[in-house]
Amino acid sequence: MAKLRVGDVVKFCIKKITYFGIFCELEGVTALIHPIRSFMGCRFRHCYMFQDRSVSKGRFLSSPPGLSPTFQVYMEPMFENQYKLLARAGNRVQEWVSSINFDSREMGSSVEQNILVTGGAGFIGTHTVVQLLKEGFKVSDRTLIISVSIIDNLDNSVIEAVDRVRELVGPDLSKKLDFTQGDLRNKGDIEKLFSKQRFDAVIHFAGLKAVGESVANPRRYFDNNLVGTIHLYETMAKYNCKMMVFSSSATVYGQPEKIPCMEDFELKAMNPYGRTKLFLEEIARDIQAAEPEWRIVLLRYFNPVGAHESGRIGEDPKGIPNNLMPYIQQVAVGRLPELNVYGHDYPTEDGSAVRDYIHVMDLADGHIAALRKLFADPKIGCTAYNLGTGRGTSVLEMVAAFEKASGKKIPIKLCPRRPGDATAVYASTERAEKELGWKAKYGVDEMCRDQWKWANNNPWGYQKKP
Numbered sequence: 001m002a003k004l005r006v007g008d009v010v011k012f013c014i015k016k017i018t019y020f021g022i023f024c025e026l027e028g029v030t031a032l033i034h035p036i037r038s039f040m041g042c043r044f045r046h047c048y049m050f051q052d053r054s055v056s057k058g059r060f061l062s063s064p065p066g067l068s069p070t071f072q073v074y075m076e077p078m079f080e081n082q083y084k085l086l087a088r089a090g091n092r093v094q095e096w097v098s099s100i101n102f103d104s105r106e107m108g109s110s111v112e113q114n115i116l117v118t119g120g121a122g123f124i125g126t127h128t129v130v131q132l133l134k135e136g137f138k139v140s141d142r143t144l145i146i147s148v149s150i151i152d153n154l155d156n157s158v159i160e161a162v163d164r165v166r167e168l169v170g171p172d173l174s175k176k177l178d179f180t181q182g183d184l185r186n187k188g189d190i191e192k193l194f195s196k197q198r199f200d201a202v203i204h205f206a207g208l209k210a211v212g213e214s215v216a217n218p219r220r221y222f223d224n225n226l227v228g229t230i231h232l233y234e235t236m237a238k239y240n241c242k243m244m245v246f247s248s249s250a251t252v253y254g255q256p257e258k259i260p261c262m263e264d265f266e267l268k269a270m271n272p273y274g275r276t277k278l279f280l281e282e283i284a285r286d287i288q289a290a291e292p293e294w295r296i297v298l299l300r301y302f303n304p305v306g307a308h309e310s311g312r313i314g315e316d317p318k319g320i321p322n323n324l325m326p327y328i329q330q331v332a333v334g335r336l337p338e339l340n341v342y343g344h345d346y347p348t349e350d351g352s353a354v355r356d357y358i359h360v361m362d363l364a365d366g367h368i369a370a371l372r373k374l375f376a377d378p379k380i381g382c383t384a385y386n387l388g389t390g391r392g393t394s395v396l397e398m399v400a401a402f403e404k405a406s407g408k409k410i411p412i413k414l415c416p417r418r419p420g421d422a423t424a425v426y427a428s429t430e431r432a433e434k435e436l437g438w439k440a441k442y443g444v445d446e447m448c449r450d451q452w453k454w455a456n457n458n459p460w461g462y463q464k465k466p
Ligand SMILES: O=c1ccn([C@@H]2O[C@H](COP(=O)(O)OP(=O)(O)O[C@H]3O[C@H](CO)[C@H](O)[C@H](O)[C@H]3O)[C@@H](O)[C@H]2O)c(=O)[nH]1
Pocket: 209, 211, 249, 250, 251, 301, 302, 303, 322, 323, 324, 325, 327, 339, 340, 341, 342, 343, 353, 354, 355, 395, 418, 421, 425
């Protein structure tokens, strides 16, 4: 019979799954707090009571719902040094000093991770949340169970998109999804979230992304993208959450002198939006250099298109779209009369500009690969990865592919080049393939098929026809 003391870490098995718990006192009753839940979610849902401090074959005073009341329990000194626990007697045990350097690889075989997704109601955010909840992710041989909290100010997104995410993942997984309407520029909004629960990593999508608007109103861009992100870093540091996947963009390559774009190319910005992405990359590098415990992955997206194969979620820009595919989609459903093709005298095969279009589901999987890397590689530092297919497609080829997928004719008007546009941009995918083990699966035909399914089912996006 083992004698446990407050602060002891114990290892126990329930239905062959290994858990770790910390023995403490709670309102005068000895309790085993399950750190997987409590540290990861600060929720104390699993608080196992014992009759006294003596535990043999583990008998619960009150057994947790759905679990067998018998289990094995034994002392496990392995983690004692890693957990600094302040267990207080009192009616609210909140004071967990979580200066642990948590490494999921060392934990039990099933570990729940709480991921904060900023801007999770947006285009790439919704698709990533669906994949995260559905697939979880594996680190070494362990599947990490995910719970997701979205914070989004709904500036360029709608709550309907989150409802559809819930519909796609089903009622059980929906229980693992939280939504908060909040703005990263209000420090109080982020503070409130972090003070309620522990986050293990953040995927940071929130931000504005329209190039033209950023030229007309740069302060709005600096405020949203820079101030919001700085607040986020400060709060993460305060709560010792130091893993971040950041949405960067191929825009940081400016007009690349060579293609394919490699991650170590010189970085340039062509407009205020691009400058915010470039500054935020630099900020990430500086923070990580000063505090090496940070693990940050910068994902440079090329041209995200397509939609979830269900046709239930997709891109729904407010106003007239700036980007090619949402524009084509609105022409196809009759919301716009024709597509302006900007530039037909580029030195490319058909004279139109070439980009690296990537299916949003591939991007979503790229975020999961990035998270896996963060959890598995303490030496990741701050590393940038291109997320593209490595293939270039011209504007006219995209139009033809969409016509084929939709069976609709897309009327076009050949127009002069759009100022600031590069001739051809596509990614080198080598680093992401090698280090993240990620490679895009979908081609242009699937992108257009899924984009059309979304457009055809939702010609007015998430809104009803006005
Ligand atoms: O109505 C349109 C819209 C776009 N285009 C053309 O289609 C191509 C793609 O344009 P997008 O606006 O869809 O995408 P960009 O490549 O210009 O920019 C996108 O990808 C960049 C990185 O490569 C940045 O991330 C940027 O923020 C993002 O909008 C360009 O040649 C553009 O001139 C048209 O011909 N007609």
